[in-house]
Amino acid sequence: MNKHKLLLFWMLFLGVGSWCSPLLSKHSCPNVASNLTHAQEASLGNPQAPIIIICYSSFTCLHCAEFHRKVFPFLKQKYIDTGRAFYIMRDYPLDGISLKASQLARAQGISNYIKNADVFYGRQKEWLMAKDPEKNLREMAKTCGISDDEIHNALKDESVLKSILSQRLEAQKKLGITHTPTFIINGRKIEGYMPFEQLEKYLQTAESSQN
Numbered sequence: 001m002n003k004h005k006l007l008l009f010w011m012l013f014l015g016v017g018s019w020c021s022p023l024l025s026k027h028s029c030p031n032v033a034s035n036l037t038h039a040q041e042a043s044l045g046n047p048q049a050p051i052i053i054i055c056y057s058s059f060t061c062l063h064c065a066e067f068h069r070k071v072f073p074f075l076k077q078k079y080i081d082t083g084r085a086f087y088i089m090r091d092y093p094l095d096g097i098s099l100k101a102s103q104l105a106r107a108q109g110i111s112n113y114i115k116n117a118d119v120f121y122g123r124q125k126e127w128l129m130a131k132d133p134e135k136n137l138r139e140m141a142k143t144c145g146i147s148d149d150e151i152h153n154a155l156k157d158e159s160v161l162k163s164i165l166s167q168r169l170e171a172q173k174k175l176g177i178t179h180t181p182t183f184i185i186n187g188r189k190i191e192g193y194m195p196f197e198q199l200e201k202y203l204q205t206a207e208s209s210q211n
Contacts, residue, residue, distance in 0.1 A: 042089040042113035044080050050210035051085040051203055054184040056092040056171055059101035059120050060128055061180040063193035068121035074196040079203060089114055091164050092171060092180050097133050100155060102164050104141045107154035116144045186210075 053075075057064035079085035093099040105116040120127075120140060127136035141151055154160065171177045175189060183190045183199075186206040 040110045042110055042117070043087060044076065044114060045086040046083045047086050049083055049086040051079065051206045052088070052184075052186055053085055053203075054088045054090060056090050056177055056180060056182045056184075058092050058094040058098045058180045059105075059117075059124070060093075060095055060098040062124070064181045065121045065124040067181050067193055068118065071194075071196045071199060075199065078200075084207065085203065089117065090167060090171065092168050092177060092182070093164065094180065097128070097137065099161075099164065100134060101137055103154045103157070103160055104137065104146065104151060106160055107141065107146045107150040108144075112144075116141070116146070119144050 055067075057067070059065075075085070075087070080087050091098075091102040091105075093102050101120055105113050105120060108116065120137070123140060127133055127140045130136040138151055142148075146154075175182075175184070177189075177191075179191045181191075181193060183202075185202050186209070188202070188206070190202060
């Protein structure tokens with residue numbers, strides 16, 4: 001099975017019913033933070049913080065990009081940088097190009113993932129709406145300081161590919177995640193984009209329950 005057929009198989013196996021959603025809903029996912037914590041995470045903040053936020057997103061999701069541009073800066077400043085929240089960022093690729101973006105974001109190691117993701121989301125329209133999104137994505141990666149060799153290696157690394165897809169499948173099967181963005185805040189699943197003011201209400205509830 002060649003690489004393109006393998007990729008198609010994985011994306012169909014993981015579920016063609018997943019999509020980027022602007023709708024907001026909430027469910028309970030007890031102990032999700034402990035159940036799905038992996039050895040290496042793209043994370044920011046204090047792991048002992050009273051609020052644990054896990055964000056599942058896709059690089060081709062317009063609402064995910066909107067969250068990272070408009071909401072995440074306030075979240076980082078008010079909750080992550082102050083030690084009130086620990087933020088974990090996990091990929092939930094919806095298609096082949098978002099999967100490649102996830103691979104490229106890891107090209108310099110997991111410690112640089114969020115830095116690279118910031119650029120990919122912040123300039124999403126520049127590469128996603130282009131005639132050749134993958135080519136433009138590669139060029140975008142270079143603006144992050146990712147070399148040609150790192151780009152090549154990231155896209156050829158089967159272990160990285162397997163890790164991304166396995167984590168997505170785990171989230172889909174164990175948590176029932178089908179939309180992006182989806183947030184898990186202290187075990188509570190919240191689907192869909194929301195402005196910071198709305199997100200903060202969930203954060204305040206989570207924080208107060210720890211006191």
